[in-house]
Amino acid sequence: RAKAKGRSQYQIYSKTISKQLSEEMVIEKYLYEAAENQDFMLYYQPFIDMEAGKVVGTEALIRWYHPKKGFIPPDKFIPLAEKTGLIVPIGNWVLQEACRQNKAWQDQGYKPITMSINISALQFARDDFIEVVKCTLKEVGLAPEYIALEITEGIAVENIEENILKLRQLKELGVKISIDDFGTGFSSLSYFTKFPIDSLKIDRSFIQNITNCPQSRAIVSTIISMGRALGIENIAEGIETKNQLDFIKKENCNKAQGYLFSKPITPKDFEKLLIDNKKYS
Ligand code: C2E
Ligand code: MG
Ligand code: MG
Ligand code: MG
Secondary structure (H helix, E strand, C coil): CCCHHHHHHHHHHHHHHHHHHHHHHHHHHHHHHHHHHHHHEEEEEEEECCCCCEEEEEEEEEEEEEEECCCCCCHHHHHHHHCCCCHHHHHHHHHHCCCCCCHHHHHHHCCCCEEEEECCCCHHHHHCHHHHHHHHHHCCCCCCHHHHEEHHHHHHHCCCCHHHHHHHHHHCCCCCEEEEEEEECCCCCCHHCCCCCCCCEEEHHHHHCCCCCHHHHHHHHHHHHHHHHCEEEEEEEECCHHHHHHHHHHHCCCCCCCCCCCEEEEEEHHHHHHHHHCCCC
């Protein structure tokens, strides 16, 4: 009996696995097509400067709408793009499009803002990465100071010497460097003295809990004061409530991003934010 039951459970399990596998394979096939045709869009989510209460930057976030599958979130296809190497052409497209858009807004006469662009570890690791950034900026005609590259703490864990060199070259080029999802990696704090970093984005998981968890509050205020002491700007990710905003303001966090201000929106809608030039308090 136990054996029979075991077997049937195994069959159910194996069916679920193969269904997941084929689903992934279908999405993988669609992803190749999408990368080929550049079937993506960028949405934009503003950064608010806490002192001025104004939009001072935006993060470019990739969106993929597939005619059959509908909307496929980045958390689902970015890992697949990394696994297949498609992240390289996709990432190059993101870089190009985000720079183009920022330059277009400048040309339309809006107050210049910083465009923050997510860079996958695989893109960063490539030998031609700096050249790609340099050429893209040149081609688009955007000054380097108007982009920030968001990388993760992983760069401070592997190939450390090589990565420090790369970051220095990027700094020489004039672009800004942000550490994304800060606090979730396992890097040693000593890397702050060696890595040229402009800003830290405090991960949403800490922000989420600041109103009900004293430990999260302690982590957030420690990150903020450490950043300040080291001359690194702090950006709080995922601010959703007034209470969270009040807390990070009290701690003198430099900038914030989150649904409380705006979700990621289309370029057209973002333009309306620029036109409104609203003051957030
Ligand atoms: P991330 O870079 O940490 O981006 C922040 C994510 O949090 C975004 O999700 C954003 O929509 C979401 N978010 C922002 N504020 C709030 C909030 O107040 N509440 C909640 N619940 N969520 C908030 P999204 O757009 O789904 O992107 C997920 C992740 O996918 C990004 O995390 C990033 O790691 C990756 N990603 C997105 N676009 C790109 C890209 O162009 N290139 C690469 N390599 N990765 C990308
Ligand atoms: Mg990011
Ligand atoms: Mg982030
Ligand atoms: Mg995050």
